Amino acid sequence: MTSFPEIEFKETAIPEVGFEVIDLNSLYQMADQGALPMLGKVHRINFYNLIIFSNGKGRHLVDFSRLPVERGSVIFINKGQIHRFDTSSRPGGKLVVFTDDYIRKVMAATDLHLFSSSHFLSSYLPSFKLNHTAVQSLLNLIDLVTEEYHNNQPNIPYLQTLFQAMLIKVGEASPSHRGKVVSQYHSHCFERFMKLLQEQFTVNRDAHQYASMIGTTYKTLNIICKTMTGRTVKQLIDAQTILEAKRQLVLSGTQVQQIAQGLGFEESSNFVKYFKKHAHMTPAQFRKHHEGGQG
Template sequence: MRGTTVLPGHGRNGGPDGKGMPMHRLEVPMPNALPFAIGTFDTIGAMSRATFPHRHTFHEIVHVTGGSGHHVVDLSRFALRPPNLCVLAPGQVHHWDAVTGLEGRVVLFTDEFLLDHPGDQSVLRALGRRPWLELPPQAADPIAHLIDELDAEYRAGAEGFASVLRSLLHILVVRAVRLAAAPAARPRPEPAGIERMYGAGSSRSGLVATDFMTLLGAPDTCPHSVREGARRLGVSVSYLSEAVKEFTGRTPGELIRQARVREAQRLLLRTELSVRQIAERVGVGDPAYFCRFFRRETGTSPGDFRRGGGDIHHDHRLESIARPQSSA
């Protein structure tokens, strides 16, 4: 990927004035940088505690250890009763409301980071439908310890740290699923009223966009074209394009290409399949074209990516969420 870890298009980058939903991106300073970041609300940046409704192009896990007020996610409003854990999927709308003393850490990553556990993509999107968890005493310390380990591993950047981060993140996701299954950890939300600000008519397009992202989450369901995706979802190509663009900031075609690249990277690193076989697996029959396609999307060749073991640039750390850009 070039320029950003995910969804490098401008999207609907409106401002906090109701003239367009802000779309925040996770900036990457160079190709092959790690599509992952962790830090406090201060080190990640002001956008991590934005007080106006906005969407992200990345996954976000928020561990709240202090503060009062409310966190609004989609159409629900949750009271801060630390410790809390919040799991947000790309495209979800959220903001902080009348919050004071906010403390904790934020974990940001993209689908590309889930090479070892691609199934976590759909799990994380399912968690996003019940995003706010109150941590009981028996779960609070283990979750805090996991967050500490993620932070320490990320800061140290020692050899093999990317694999360790992926493993720790997978454990965090699994434990979040277990917590979400416990009714006591899921507080009853209050209505948020966001539909009055941005219109309730967007719900169907949001479902279509979510279903499309679900299709992309597994190699055996990923469509090879926008037309195929629209047919499988029972909508027109134009409707699918509008819905996905609104909720992700990118076109369906771009997301399909991104999903193919993710699967190609996984196969290059985790199998001994030839480049020709991998090209066929991801729906690109011509190996030469596949190599050009892979280089264009990642900045490196399939062979170099495999030989390097998917290693990232040494300057892996990302400092903040990008501010929303003008859609002009």
């Protein structure tokens, strides 16, 4: 079985700035020259990506889902996720890469009503599309970033402000906020739930316990999750569990029985039934289907 490459974050051209904007066409060219052999293959990243597509059409693979993209499409790729660029169709756009430390630094000065860090802590949010005005506004901001970035003496606070503005623009248009009024309390509860889920899903799949841990009721937490994501608490718990199972099946040579135990299943037969119910194939079938790194 092929082990997928894991990509580390390279220090940006300006060390004080923890993000960088890269044109997708330059990535395709580097892949053609052999400098980025993993671009068209499944790989895992240890940092964050925000991709804004400006032209063309294609499909971007993120955690085993092929997401259709075109002008205005936005995709978040979270730290630890598996993804693959479409080097056949080659849709154009901009890739924004940034670190864990930088996003948290920016979050401290960003309105969480408009943009929640849980966008980057979870995989529930699919790609979505910006309208013509929003995508043009975002691309204009990115142009300003690129221009300032290449100045002989770039203004660091200005670059951070532009980065914040990009996040807010994307956050305003995301499905989590579009046409919805989310209270600060609900936003905080959702944030805490998603963090707890990331930390404890291998030992706790009880929705009622999660509600209790964040100091609310199961009913309220369910309403919050459905408002923010369109999914119930249980659906989010199951999605996280299945996603991690898929990652381990593809990224490691670990036996199914060991994966089951690591995810909190005492009997591997129960894990196989659970996996098949949600993935519509057995763990062994899923692993075989994704051999070779082509997803």
